[in-house]
Amino acid sequence: MKVPTASDDKYSRGVLGIVTGSTDYPGAAVIGVEAALRTGVGMVRYLGPEVPTSLALARRPEIVTRPGRVQAWLLGSGIAAGARDADTANRLTTAIAQELPTALDAGALGLLGSATGPTVITPHHGELARMLGIDRSEIAQDPAAWAARAAADLGVTVLLKGFRTHIADPYGSRLLVTSATSWTATAGTGDALGGILGSLLATHSAEIAASRGALAPLAATASVLHSLAAERASGGGPFTVLDLAAELPGVVARLLAAPRA
Numbered sequence: 001m002k003v004p005t006a007s008d009d010k011y012s013r014g015v016l017g018i019v020t021g022s023t024d025y026p027g028a029a030v031i032g033v034e035a036a037l038r039t040g041v042g043m044v045r046y047l048g049p050e051v052p053t054s055l056a057l058a059r060r061p062e063i064v065t066r067p068g069r070v071q072a073w074l075l076g077s078g079i080a081a082g083a084r085d086a087d088t089a090n091r092l093t094t095a096i097a098q099e100l101p102t103a104l105d106a107g108a109l110g111l112l113g114s115a116t117g118p119t120v121i122t123p124h125h126g127e128l129a130r131m132l133g134i135d136r137s138e139i140a141q142d143p144a145a146w147a148a149r150a151a152a153d154l155g156v157t158v159l160l161k162g163f164r165t166h167i168a169d170p171y172g173s174r175l176l177v178t179s180a181t182s183w184t185a186t187a188g189t190g191d192a193l194g195g196i197l198g199s200l201l202a203t204h205s206a207e208i209a210a211s212r213g214a215l216a217p218l219a220a221t222a223s224v225l226h227s228l229a230a231e232r233a234s235g236g237g238p239f240t241v242l243d244l245a246a247e248l249p250g251v252v253a254r255l256l257a258a259p260r261a
């Protein structure tokens with residue numbers, strides 16, 4: 001995690017561009033924006049249709065909803081692959097063409113073929129099965145092996161979600177994050193993970209530019225932050241996604257204060 005210094009400003013810390021949410025799934029935009037801001041980023045530029053834009057602004061007036069320079073992108077949560085409006089399709093292709101560090105989720109996973117920049121994909125088992133043209137049960141039998149194979153075949157960093165989250169990259173990194181609580185299996189928690197990951201990509205764009213090998217540890221860090229925030233939000237019982245997001249600043253502070261091994 002990157003700690004701001006006295007010489008930083010909102011731009012030097014990193015700006016995250018977010019193209020998520022739709023008229024059908026506006027909540028995904030709100031969740032991703034909330035999680036990104038609470039993980040710590042210089043600025044969020046949210047670009048989307050009117051309904052999710054209004055909802056995101058109502059919850060988080062600090063976001064900027066005009067296009068402009070960013071250091072990383074989070075694309076696709078809450079966007080149905082087959083039902084993109086022309087503006088959304090245009091925003092997605094424009095973002096991908098910039099070749100910046102990018103997290104591809106949900107409805108943007110199908111754009112992987114045009115993503116030539118440093119890319120992390122964040123599928124659940126059903127989405128990875130669809131991408132690879134295999135049955136979901138095959139992935140469930142050996143998710144670590146399928147994450148590794150997808151990373152090698154697709155040439156990107158893979159974060160395969162589930163109770164166990166497997167992270168693999170084409171350069172040999174293999175990381176595993178086990179969820180602290182299965183109360184996390186609730187709608188929208190994946191959208192929050194996207195926001196956390198996007199925030200880390202934006203604040204570490206220089207490290208990623210120096211080496212795409214930086215993506216896997218950042219993806220694992222996002223997953224750890226997500227799991228710890230879920231554990232705190234849960235306290236042994238159910239929680240909502242915004243409860244998880246509310247725990248993120250405390251989780252970050254606690255990890256930064258912990259002595260390093």
Ligand SMILES: NC(=O)C1=CN([C@@H]2O[C@H](COP(=O)(O)OP(=O)(O)OC[C@H]3O[C@@H](n4cnc5c(N)ncnc54)[C@H](OP(=O)(O)O)[C@@H]3O)[C@@H](O)[C@H]2O)[C@@H](O)CC1
Binds near residue numbers: 024078079
């Ligand atoms: N508040 C909001 O705005 C929210 C918006 N959201 C947005 O909704 C959109 C659709 O996302 P989605 O994951 O619900 O459906 P989709 O990718 O079409 O998968 C369909 C098939 O895949 C499987 N499958 C599904 N989940 C699985 C799993 N965890 N692990 C394993 N397999 C799984 C299952 O297949 P089956 O069981 O039928 O074989 C299922 O029928 C997406 O844009 C997302 O961001 C959500 O985040 C919720 C909150």
Ligand SMILES: Nc1ncnc2c1ncn2[C@@H]1O[C@H](COP(=O)(O)OP(=O)(O)O)[C@@H](O)[C@H]1O
Binds near residue numbers: 179
């Ligand atoms: N049984 C489980 N126990 C703990 N965590 C889980 C479990 N199932 C899924 N998760 C986590 O919950 C999140 C679900 O993400 P996703 O499937 O994309 O859902 P959504 O699209 O509704 O946000 C992921 O972070 C995943 O790792």
